[in-house]
Amino acid sequence: MATYLDDVSRTFGEYLLVPGLTTKQCVPGNVSLKTPLVKFKRGETPAIALNIPFVSAIMQSVSDAGLAIALARNGGLSFIFGSQPVETQAEMVRKVKKFKAGFVTSDSNLKPDNTLADVVALTRVTGHTTIGITHDGSPNGKLLGLVTSRDYRAERDPGDRPVKEFMTPFSKLTVGEIGLSLTEANQVIWDHKLNTLPIIDKEQNLVYFVFRKDYDSHKNNPDELLNTTDKTLLAGAGINTRDYERRVPALVDAGVDVLCVDSSDGFSEWQSDAIRWIKQEYNGRVLVGGGNIVDPEGFRHLVAAGADFVKVGIGGGSICITREQKGIGRGQATAIIDVATARDAYYKETGVYVPVCSDGGLVHDYHMVLALAMGADFLMMGRYFARFDESPTKKLKIGNNYVKEYWGEGSNRAQNWQRYDMGGSESLKFEEGVDSYVPYAGKMKDNLEVTLGKIKATMCSCGAITIEELQKNAKITLVSSTSIVEGGAHDVILKE
Numbered sequence: 001m002a003t004y005l006d007d008v009s010r011t012f013g014e015y016l017l018v019p020g021l022t023t024k025q026c027v028p029g030n031v032s033l034k035t036p037l038v039k040f041k042r043g044e045t046p047a048i049a050l051n052i053p054f055v056s057a058i059m060q061s062v063s064d065a066g067l068a069i070a071l072a073r074n075g076g077l078s079f080i081f082g083s084q085p086v087e088t089q090a091e092m093v094r095k096v097k098k099f100k101a102g103f104v105t106s107d108s109n110l111k112p113d114n115t116l117a118d119v120v121a122l123t124r125v126t127g128h129t130t131i132g133i134t135h136d137g138s139p140n141g142k143l144l145g146l147v148t149s150r151d152y153r154a155e156r157d158p159g160d161r162p163v164k165e166f167m168t169p170f171s172k173l174t175v176g177e178i179g180l181s182l183t184e185a186n187q188v189i190w191d192h193k194l195n196t197l198p199i200i201d202k203e204q205n206l207v208y209f210v211f212r213k214d215y216d217s218h219k220n221n222p223d224e225l226l227n228t229t230d231k232t233l234l235a236g237a238g239i240n241t242r243d244y245e246r247r248v249p250a251l252v253d254a255g256v257d258v259l260c261v262d263s264s265d266g267f268s269e270w271q272s273d274a275i276r277w278i279k280q281e282y283n284g285r286v287l288v289g290g291g292n293i294v295d296p297e298g299f300r301h302l303v304a305a306g307a308d309f310v311k312v313g314i315g316g317g318s319i320c321i322t323r324e325q326k327g328i329g330r331g332q333a334t335a336i337i338d339v340a341t342a343r344d345a346y347y348k349e350t351g352v353y354v355p356v357c358s359d360g361g362l363v364h365d366y367h368m369v370l371a372l373a374m375g376a377d378f379l380m381m382g383r384y385f386a387r388f389d390e391s392p393t394k395k396l397k398i399g400n401n402y403v404k405e406y407w408g409e410g411s412n413r414a415q416n417w418q419r420y421d422m423g424g425s426e427s428l429k430f431e432e433g434v435d436s437y438v439p440y441a442g443k444m445k446d447n448l449e450v451t452l453g454k455i456k457a458t459m460c461s462c463g464a465i466t467i468e469e470l471q472k473n474a475k476i477t478l479v480s481s482t483s484i485v486e487g488g489a490h491d492v493i494l495k496e
């Protein structure tokens with residue numbers, strides 16, 4: 001006879017937090033959202049801890065190099081999508097690792113023979129008015145001059161005027177050499193009253209620009225997630241159980257900090273084989289999480305293989321139709337509570353703490369606090385990040401609203417059969433995800449400020465200033481459907 005689980009599969013919207021004593025210490029300014037990403041022994045510190053408890057989903061429509069840089073600069077981490085060729089994924093990782101705050105690779109470049117009309121057209125496309133003039137018009141060609149909006153009058157000067165006639169030539173430019181620190185570069189900018197400092201190599205090739213306007217950028221990102229030794233931004237990457245023997249070495253070579261085996265159902269021998277192979281091949285030096293699972297058996301299976309964290313969630317994602325298609329899954333709240341309980345038992349038994357990630361289905365900001373209170377150490381989100389400027393997809397206007405595209409890794413569009421296959425066939429027989437739009441929400445930083453502000457306020461109400469305290473002390477109650485109605489605005493006539 002089949003086993004019937006006693007508990008009902010429940011999700012976050014069915015729970016509320018009951019406030020605890022808010023001491024005078026419990027103010028948002030005192031709240032730390034620092035949280036472990038990978039396993040650690042009792043009394044030790046994890047090799048990687050996040051400064052905010054967010055990671056971005058391993059999806060084409062979410063986690064490319066651009067989003068990874070933005071999220072790491074805000075204290076979280078991206079797992080760059082694995083449903084692409086090994087080479088392009090490794091290149092994205094490399095891009096994140098090469099990112100140097102304040103040092104920008106020029107996106108606007110022309111040759112001396114280009115014309116004023118080319119300058120005007122380029123500034124319209126990029127929105128940037130500083131143009132590097134290089135011998136071949138490439139971002140890293142030999143630097144021959146610089147054009148800014150102060151060098152021409154678009155309305156009065158002839159469009160066919162060659163750039164070489166009005167650019168500031170190299171001989172008159174103040175430049176810095178590669179190796180200059182940001183502080184030193186800023187000092188040169190200050191001393192010479194510049195807006196832009198080109199950084200060149202020994203052969204006079206343009207490498208970066210440093211802009212005066214970015215002067216405060218480091219101060220604006222106090223939570224930046226950096227590798228403590230080389231100060232690079234941290235980058236994660238998703239891998240599959242098919243080509244890991246080829247993919248992992250390329251990602252490691254590109255400097256990846258942590259991997260995650262990405263599968264819609266991670267309770268499998270393919271997954272434990274992949275994790276074991278990575279641990280053996282690199283003598284335990286490469287960090288790798290596993291998932292997704294939804295119960296203690298799945299958790300133990302991945303931990304026994306050597307997983308550094310375990311990702312929880314089947315069927316709860318906003319673009320996910322796995323439950324409808326295959327009838328597998330579990331309410332996300334119930335899954336988190338059950339797996340976190342198994343994690344705590346494992347910690348008691350062995351002294352090893354394995355962080356748990358809640359993946360998918362977080363809709364409201366308060367769901368995030370609930371997931372953390374229920375025992376998740378960090379949260380993976382797709383829809384949340386897909387809405388921002390920094391996500392890789394197109395922004396479109398539909399009717400009167402701006403939207404961004406967002407599609408599931410199990411949709412036909414993503415062609416990611418590796419995440420969904422069950423070993424045998426190599427093609428997707430049916431879809432497990434949809435292709436959709438999400439409302440455009442603007443800059444990541446602005447949205448994070450609001451979301452994290454709410455999380456901190458809720459934690460203060462619960463009398464907790466760390467995630468660990470929240471997990472220990474939170475009081476959580478189930479709500480009836482009638483009290484859910486009570487929770488919204490009701491019995492009033494809302495103004496527009």
Ligand code: IMP
Nearest residue numbers: 057317318320361382383408409410433
């Ligand atoms: P969201 O934050 O609710 O949008 O959920 C994102 C999560 O959904 C991802 O991290 C994956 O675990 C999961 N996911 C991504 N694509 C698909 C799909 O096509 N089908 C089912 N689940 C998916």
